[in-house]
Amino acid sequence: MKPHLATLILATSILGGPALADVKLPAVISDNMILQQETPAGVWGWADPGEKVTVKFAGKSAEATADEKGKWGLKLQGLTAGQSGEMTVAGKNTLAIKNVLVGEVWVASGQSNMEFTLSGAKDHDAEIKAADFPQIRMFTVQKSAKTEPADDCVGKWEICTPQTSPHFSAVGYFFARRLYQTLKEPIGIIHTSWGGTPAEFWTPKPILARDPAFKPAFDSWEKAVANYPQAKEKYEKDLAEWKEATKTPPADGKPAPKAPRPPRGGDAFGSPGCLYNGMVAPLVHYTIRGTIWYQGEANAGAPDLYKKLFPTMIRSWRKEWQIEDFPFLYVQLANFMQRHAEPTDTNWARLREAQLETLDVPHTGMAVTIDIGDSKNIHPTDKQDVGLRLALWAEATVYYRDEEFSGPLASGFQIEDGRARLTFRNGEGMKSADGGQTQGLRPCPVKIASSFGPMRRSRATTSSSPARRCRNPSPCATVWDDDPECNLINNTGLPASPFRTDEWPFGVAEIARRVAIKVNVDSLCHRVHRSRAAGAPSSVASQL
Incomplete structure (x- = not known):
């Protein structure tokens, strides 16, 4: 990473936004990135108010002037797959972004099954050894919860190699690999996920606030904030006891006690919209083809509300990206837990129904995984078929391949x-x-x-x-x-x-x-x- 980019990331993480002066870029506009083909590709950043900025790449050029807050943005027109090279961004200073490709860009988001890395997937040793695809790149957003939408995030684009791929999102990787093998074009994945998180965290707070149906999310947060001092005191006591208990290994092969979880309410994590603010808002100017999503487990306690919440989240992302009806492909919950003698009404069954009904939202697709889960593990290791089934939806409904893409x-x-x-x-x-x-x-x-x-x-x-x-x-x-x-x-x-x-x-x-x-x-x-x-x-x- 170039020194000026490292400085930008550090300043962003400490101060919450870039300082003005020289032209600066967000973390996602950086070396090894992939730009979306066949549609105006967004490039943006910061400079002095009124400063003129010129961006050049692959024979294309565009200009913008920073506004009174020092923000500027523009679109590069006419990009086609396979174009590559160095992008220059010039104002009072000049930045060079190296090894840029043009292809297809998808966001991969959700909770732990999207965060699940290639190093834990089925046949991981062989898969990692074979993961040598220089035209597949992944940008992984560092976890960050914010009370307000952030201007920037922390992360970097990485070229897919056996050395980098072990910490890639497994579903994101297998989805990208299939598309690359089918389309023969560069594939970029912007991975932003956080295990154990509900969709309320990923939906813009103003959108949630408009609908009384989502009031419980705000009530829960207010209660957590009010109870935080007492909860923190108990947590610190439990943590001290846990540290003492784990000084010596447990006897007779018994499992070690689990560490206590810190309570919510002491920072932004847990507030409505917190992960949208910290991990999605910084990306919405980046032009993408669509999104893949693996989440729902954390909302299984309120499956009927999810029927409204999930479509609301999808529509809010499309609005914020200003890309009308971009494809949103998601994974239906896999089989997990107890098998009953008779079909039984459960929250997981109803959550799957909410996901099925979300297909009524235009330009959505659903990968069914009812046959590849794990009864004893909420994180099944077969991520190959998950990525494949998402990619089949994309190939048929986005890239117009004449192939079957869904089960009955x-x-x-x-x-x-x-x-x-x-x-x-x-x-x-x-x-x-x-x-x-x-x-x-x-x-x-x-x-x-x-x-x-x-x-x-x-x-x-x-x-x-x-x-x-x-x-x-x-x-x-x-x-x-x-x-x-x-x-x-x-x-x-x-x-x-x-x-x-x-x-x-x-x-x-x-x-x-x-x-x-x-x-x-x-x-x-x-x-x-x-x-x-x-x-x-x-x-x-x-x-x-």
């Missing part, structure tokens, strides 16, 4: 002559994961009720025999649990998302007797047809 998604439910009929999008060749197409195979547990019996588990079959009738069958659900069994896939091996067809309660034994229906998978399956309207693919379910 329930799109309709009808009662016809005593039969429950379900329809799906992205369901071509729907089958059991073991490939069977004969009677008796079990693609997925389906829960079906009738008007004279409570809900129970039924098995979908793959035979061509008619579905068994029952009187007035009512709503259905599949893989509705924390850690459900499901191997229902389409012909590309992508799994079906959990779903239910109505708002009836789960896990409540209410009426006289049980009724099971066998559902004919042939009648469930849809073929998906993609048409290209104005060059963009769309999914159209055929008629049953």
